[in-house]
Amino acid sequence: MSDQTSNPYEGRFTKPVPSINLLTNYDDFTVFEHSHRDVGSDFTPRTRPGESPLSVQSVDMCLQINKSNHITSAYNNQNLVVRRGLEFIMKVTFNRPLTQGDDFQVEFLIGSDPSPITDTLLVVTFGSRPGGPWSGRIVETLGQTLTLGITPTPNAIVGKFRVYVATVQPGGLQRTQRNQTTDLYLLFNAWNKDDAVFYPDEVGRKEYVLNDHGLIRQGSFDSMTERSWDYGQFERGILDACIYILDASKMPIADRGDIIKMVRMGSAMINAQDDNGVVVGNWSGNFSGGKAPASWTGSTAILLQYASTQTPVCYGQCWVFAGVFNTFMRCLGIPARVITNFNSAHDNNGSIVTNLVFYPDGSLSTADSKDSIWNFHCWNEAYMTRADLPPGLGGWQVVDSTPQETSGGYYRCGPASVAAIKQGLLCHPFDLNFCFAEVNSVVISWTINRYKTLTETSVDKNMVGKGLFTKAMGNTTFDNIMSTYKYPKGSPQDLAAMALAQEYVSGKKPPAPPTALLSISISANPVQLGQDVNLVVNFTNQSEVPTTVKAVLSGIVIFYTGVPAAPFKNEDFTVTVPAKQTQSVPFKIAAQQYMANRGSLLNLSFTVGGQSDGQTVNATKVVSLQPPKLTVMVTGQPQLQNQMFVTVSFTNPLNFTLQNVTVSMSGSGLIDPKTRSYSVIAPLTTITWKESFVPRLDGLRNITATLDCSSLRGVTGFAAVNITNA
């Protein structure tokens, strides 16, 4: 003990917890480890007199057969990649055939301070001498070459292991030298029923673990769009990038076999907020210093840039976070998918109620409205057992890496059991209140008066969570998975779940809705960007007497997060509605009205506020403008190792010139991410970009392209091609 120490934790921890997996050099064992007092002194010579000591000549990790057996051939990686819980083989060639008395072991090490007590040092033995917990067997002996079968436990740490073979010598252990080519990547295993990520269906495993392309819904519930996303989890450098993310998070190596901790850390790290993670969020219209969120074709370019610069990548919005997080999970072997929720409540305080505050004239008080409703929001689901929860709450779990609200101090969310959301069981970890609100929140509209007191004007139980979509397994359609999140609205089970959830929430309880005799609704058809908007406003009078409504129609360009950007219309009108009838008022909003104020945004919010006999009512409709499409065409013989071509083309349908346009493309297994710039694209002008490529992977594959400039975002397209292995 010393009073001169400078480490105030000396009396507690002797070393920092190991949290770096990707160093090139570790301070591992010496090649010859002498027996010493600490570890006993009973190393006895085991070699028969006259025989040379046993030593290792070579180690072969048998990449081809192992990768095929472990369904990891697609990984573009020089090292062996295997899934835990399943045997892989190694061929070890010794200096001579083994004889009785010879003894050896294979050692797997991960991180800077490997120890058997944390399962970061695994000693695999092949006889009666105990080792473990990974098991070993001699599969075949051929002269001096042994084929060894090694089975990692199904809860083993996931990451990159170093491999040594040690022979027992008189007085110590003789080890192989450190050899980076024998390093081994170990993944989660959705095929193994003892693995916490076991997925019980092969079609699902192919989609949720192996598919490196996906489709993501966007827009608004009445006018949905879709976007192709290139996950790229098998591309060169991506597996290392995913492990680098864990290293950058300083997540202890010893925790990296735990699926719950792993996805929770992933949800924190995919956003750059507060932890120097992968993607920087930006919801403004100004994306200088980076790429616009809508311009990314997939995750590959983002992850490679993050790993090589070790600096957050600019910029993303929710589908970018979800796309990159999906790559991270599928790359590590975790079944994962991207979900889009229309409309998604953003409940800032865990009250599971969304409060919107309006002035008496019907305009939103942004100072008082802390909650918001996003047109759509994307998150991920990861599939796993939840040993930490009561039975029945495993399966799909919400994990969300978009920085919305801090969860325990960091921007992260989940894993939150979808089954628990459905039951209203908010009493378990993690972040169930927030996720429950996203799909179930009641939306209460309040009017704030001149005294700064609030009056409740309406309660909407149907605005939020109208539909939850994810790409279907095995094809390019979408499934609406709303029934996994909630019971039919108004059913006894739904009422029970809502009541239980409310019990677990300490915030304000939703009061009974006021009885509204006058109500307003707005309908609109889908609108192409640059076309006029046709709205119909419907006033319904349920009273026994006619009523005259003084109304205002306002139109605002909004962000997809519901936040107002620029008003472009404000029109007073009066309508008289007969008793027990609905009166409809049509409006035509000319394209130039919104185009002048739009910037690059694609969502228009129309609000009608009305006053009649002291009653205040309002209704809001979001119209998503449909951007033009990119055309992507693939030509040439679709065969592995054969030269093929992709052509991306676009005709400017707008009546103004696009400037400083960026076109991007990528296609996992086919073509690396590429970008091209066009300084101007005049109205009705067509651009065409052709590239050649040679397919690396077979099967149904896709090329995704985007076009982006400051006045036009969200232009995408993709083409599918079936590559044969002929």
Next chain:
Amino acid sequence: MSDQTSNPYEGRFTKPVPSINLLTNYDDFTVFEHSHRDVGSDFTPRTRPGESPLSVQSVDMCLQINKSNHITSAYNNQNLVVRRGLEFIMKVTFNRPLTQGDDFQVEFLIGSDPSPITDTLLVVTFGSRPGGPWSGRIVETLGQTLTLGITPTPNAIVGKFRVYVATVQPGGLQRTQRNQTTDLYLLFNAWNKDDAVFYPDEVGRKEYVLNDHGLIRQGSFDSMTERSWDYGQFERGILDACIYILDASKMPIADRGDIIKMVRMGSAMINAQDDNGVVVGNWSGNFSGGKAPASWTGSTAILLQYASTQTPVCYGQCWVFAGVFNTFMRCLGIPARVITNFNSAHDNNGSIVTNLVFYPDGSLSTADSKDSIWNFHCWNEAYMTRADLPPGLGGWQVVDSTPQETSGGYYRCGPASVAAIKQGLLCHPFDLNFCFAEVNSVVISWTINRYKTLTETSVDKNMVGKGLFTKAMGNTTFDNIMSTYKYPKGSPQDLAAMALAQEYVSGKKPPAPPTALLSISISANPVQLGQDVNLVVNFTNQSEVPTTVKAVLSGIVIFYTGVPAAPFKNEDFTVTVPAKQTQSVPFKIAAQQYMANRGSLLNLSFTVGGQSDGQTVNATKVVSLQPPKLTVMVTGQPQLQNQMFVTVSFTNPLNFTLQNVTVSMSGSGLIDPKTRSYSVIAPLTTITWKESFVPRLDGLRNITATLDCSSLRGVTGFAAVNITNA
């Protein structure tokens, strides 16, 4: 909308979330607020013709009667301090008596962006016009002076509110000027049955909310010591310091009525780790740059230093964190107490198993042992309902601010329901695994061999959680509250709770203990610092044949955290134990053997490792050395406002000179923290320090003193005195 914005979150949040309560100047309302379009235009003149407009002449917060009714008279604060959920009164004097048509309201504001939707702006009305949610009534009208009764909701935000009175004028609201003397502190209310911190018993409320002095157990289970702690929650500046802690944490103002979020944030902020919190942990023997943990007499000096310097205070160990956290909670009105657990497991990975790894010779492998056993560990309990959990899990909750393991990325712990710990219900938030392990962890000893593989040598189910002590209510004894944390060891309920807990843990399951035919135990008597240690080592042989044991006794000075500091003894011996018998071997360890290596530490760990017929056994005994005592004596007439004296004296009983000695004292309500230095105290020399003081508070009060130098720590004493209000 602008493409020139520099805020990438423009499309989401319009402002940062308010999190500062203690600014002097806020950008509040203007004194005269004109009606404008946003808030409607129906301000109508309400004054009768010829009458002057209503205005406010003065506001009296009625400190004496309110503080007495709210049991807050002890707070040494110029402003009103009240508890939520209970009416307080205000006297408002207008320019003239009110007449019909006059209208006014009282407004309470907290934080920088007050809004009624977040309950940070409360409008209290006194007639039919709706306000809320705080209620108001006119208690009495006396000419132009109104006595108003105002009742904050029992879930109101806790902190410092600004108060305005506004009268309704033609065309707007006329407000009083900002006046810091009418600022109001609102606390949690353990007396209100609708408050989440309601404590149902008056004796308990007096102890857990109102007592500003406490006793904390330390040492080891067989040789417990106790320490007096001066909580000081009512001392001048402490309430502001506690609110400053919340401001420093950036905790949103709107969350500060939520007891769960409040104590969880407190557990993070009381330690300086990772959030610039209050106390810097230091478990080494080197406390340069600060005060030694053992030298503090209480929380007052620490909290005042933190608030004035806005910098973490050096240094603390577990009882310091617990003492300061207790002050924080009691000061804000939360029932809280300090618990000491003997022996406390520190399970580093949530496995609820403590793994200790030994070399074959019986010495601890610090490289492989990641877990540890602390002789004792102090934490806090806070009393509250847990609406977020199923019924039955409210009541006392573990909250721990000692930085042990990160919980969700920060050093913090809890609130963890004590009832859930008892049932093994680890499926709820927060940190139940860690707390369950502290009192229930099985301790598994492993031997690591030369191949780096592990063999289990023993399983101890009784080492951890032998006793949990807290100061009893209303007197200076201790209660053992172990039965609130666990069922009797081995009972059916205990087995069920352990099994359920194990199910919720994904780590390794504890294997069946090996059948041990040979076992060792060690016993020792309490030892005064500087005296010899008498040990007895007992070998029990349960086999049918005699056995000879080759044994080693090693003695190590350890930190109270169980971490080895300096070995001082290593003695081989052999003992033969007859069949079915116990053989005892006595040892006498001379004081000079451990004194030379001790530094300032007070714990000796004796380990006996033995080998017999291939069986390895070991046992460990911790002996806590009892430090000498300080004498504290109070003289003079024990009466409010009367001069009294305190005398602290100490005689050095050791055979060496103490150098650079610091003596400290403090006594809440009696005397502010004071410190005095002595450059040398020779053996058998006595020092005496006398101070005068004038009591501020009556009742049973205490003065705590400590003596500290680098070779002698943990010397404490206290005196109690009953001050009368005569």
